[in-house]
Amino acid sequence: MQPLTAEAFVRVMDAYAQVLAEFRDVLNELDNRIGDGDHGTNMARGFSAVAEKLKASQPTTPAAGCQTVAMTLLGTVGGASGPLYSTAFLKLSAAWNGRADVDEEALRGGVAAALEGIMARGRAAVGDKTMVDVWTAVQRELQTEQPLDAQRAVEAAAAAALATKPLTARKGRAAYLGDRSQGTVDPGSLSSALWFAELFAAMSEGVVKPQWDLSAL
Amino acid sequence: MQPLTAEAFVRVMDAYAQVLAEFRDVLNELDNRIGDGDHGTNMARGFSAVAEKLKASQPTTPAAGCQTVAMTLLGTVGGASGPLYSTAFLKLSAAWNGRADVDEEALRGGVAAALEGIMARGRAAVGDKTMVDVWTAVQRELQTEQPLDAQRAVEAAAAAALATKPLTARKGRAAYLGDRSQGTVDPGSLSSALWFAELFAAMSEGVVKPQWDLSAL
């Protein structure tokens, strides 16, 4: 693992914005099946604004960058994912405050704080078929594997996203469907897994990002 | 009592439309205190449209005139009073079907049917501080006084309207206020009393219409 500098953080967010543009329709379609069909649009809008803001503001620390991400998402995402990701990045910002870069130790603290923030904001537990499932999987990798195997972490995130498919949603709009929410991957879990793939790829050379079989989502 | 012809019916409705224009602000103010402040506007709009429609259509029987009133009110009043007065006039129309004019006997049947219709539509009972209180008072006069004393009937209607002042509203928007609805005359009761004054004045010469002490409403 190589520490994440402010510049690398900006590159991660830029790459993520591009991934979201590519996955916009996939995320919308998943959300269409179990929600209101806007998760792809929400995320693509939010993170393209984030990428622009970061390019314009050139943060000098990852913490400053996270702060910009958090505030930008609030006015641009619009769905539940807006305050949730915003809270996550606020917590990352607080955890990384004062650091020039983010090492494995800082990442561990940051992800734990962000997960706690997401759970406090959305009141979801692991297994409720939300992004909490993916953040929890990554947090477990960070807790149990020291030093972390970035490739394993990326795969754990992807697996956790896929594992939401058979679950019944208990939070968010998909919960309206009850059992009918089974059989579709949670869109917010997929968008979270996509972010972790970019993050770990930037912190560890040679990480292979997951190939998503769209027909299996 | 002289039977009400179709022409006299049209004149009653025309006079009533003028009275409502005069009382519009008074009715709005009463409704403002215990509702949403629109009863005067609702009634003035509805019955000015009625007066025009009747002038244009020149009904040949009171029943036909009532049918026109009922249909016109639906699209023009907008408040609870719309379907309520509309129902009343539909019932009058049914009760008077086939008649060239309305005598005391027909009036008795018509008012009873209209009151029943208002109560079925609005599910209010007497004493709930609604127009039902006024229609009930007139219906009682028609049942107990045979032949009817038109002056007494007009005064009974006015008294019933004033008697709503101390009551607690149990139907309509004023019911939201609970006990706070006490101390204001129910606007729909006043508009009903105003109509009966016009009706009985047309059916009986020499009827003196009530003088309303606005400060006592």
Added chain:
Amino acid sequence: MIVSHSAKLGEGVCELLRQLAGPNLHIASASGLEDRLGTDAIKIAHAIQACPPGSDVVVLFDLGSARLSSEMALELVPSAWRERVFMADAPLVEGAVAAAVEASIGGSVEAVLARAADARQLRKLDD
């Protein structure tokens, strides 16, 4: 079918519902008067008869006088229509969302009405 005193409110509920209901549901508003707040039984009757023929219609309304206008409207439509119209005993927005979700997954009109009524039990801050 959304019946509100406010045309904006009715349209707003419809746009919320359309986002989650998909294209197979007919969602319409019969709300407001031309120039002010209120409900209009004739407008409601027309809106009911503009629903796809043979479909069941679930009506959600805001305030009591909207109920009076809706019930009046039922007397204005042919009885073949009337028999297919059901008033939901539910909060307007929350009931409509629950109803639209159930209808969009093919629920029966009974199930749709039940989901709408369940929205009364909904606690929004209980956790």
Added chain:
Amino acid sequence: MIVSHSAKLGEGVCELLRQLAGPNLHIASASGLEDRLGTDAIKIAHAIQACPPGSDVVVLFDLGSARLSSEMALELVPSAWRERVFMADAPLVEGAVAAAVEASIGGSVEAVLARAADARQLRKLDD
């Protein structure tokens, strides 16, 4: 304060409330996004701070994600404001109407919240 995903819905509720609340109540909507449905914590925070200084603010919202945005907004406003903002556990339209009536007759914020919550018990077709 009305927080809805739809700007139209939020504005519609406000026009309904203004008709029955009289001029002494500050009624506002922080609803919708510029170009689509959604809620915006920053917009909500601004709307809260645009309320008359020193007043109590009662927030009614439509769906769960509007709650998340509202709670996020509370973290963005100064604590002197935050302490005066109360989320109602109530159906949006019915709760707002009941709350506005109570507030317009001078009810305390506790009474306003209680009336809003009572709207959950409201049966619309029980008689």
